[in-house]
Amino acid sequence: MSVGIDVAACVASASAVSAVTVNGAAVACTASDGTAGTVAVTHLSLVDDSASVxxxxxxxxxxxxxxAFTSVVALYFACLGIGTVVNFIRRS
Structure with missing residues (x-):
């Protein structure tokens, strides 16, 4: 199941903008100083694919x-044995 919406935003350098929409989609926008702005349309969707997990x-x-636990214990005892041999060699 997928639910999605389109979000249109008017991006301009001025603080006040007006957007022209046709059938809910923004097609043009004008800033308060008369310059044209850019229309950015982003599609946001929510996908529910919990059935595939x-x-x-x-x-x-x-x-x-x-x-993992057995490997750690085995490594501990192997290192303990190596340390015992090294200490024996060092003290002799």
């Missing part, structure tokens, strides 16, 4: 978390 998979998330 799959539900959160807790089993897969637990697998990733378990792998």
């Amino acid at each position: 799959p539900p959160f998979d807790y089993a897969q998330a637990f697998g990733f978390w378990g792998l």
Whole structure:
């Protein structure tokens, strides 16, 4: 589902501007000092595509978390062992 609107803005150097619209669309704008301004039209839309997002998979998330936790613990013990060997070599 997509809902959108067109927003037209009259951009001019003077403080007061008047815009000419045709069927709701701005086609021209004039500043208070008689100079022509620029019409900027932007399309704003809200897209609701929540149907295309799959539900959160807790089993897969637990697998990733378990792998990360196990890797950190294994790295800790590996570094602890390396530190023990280095300290043994340094003190001997």
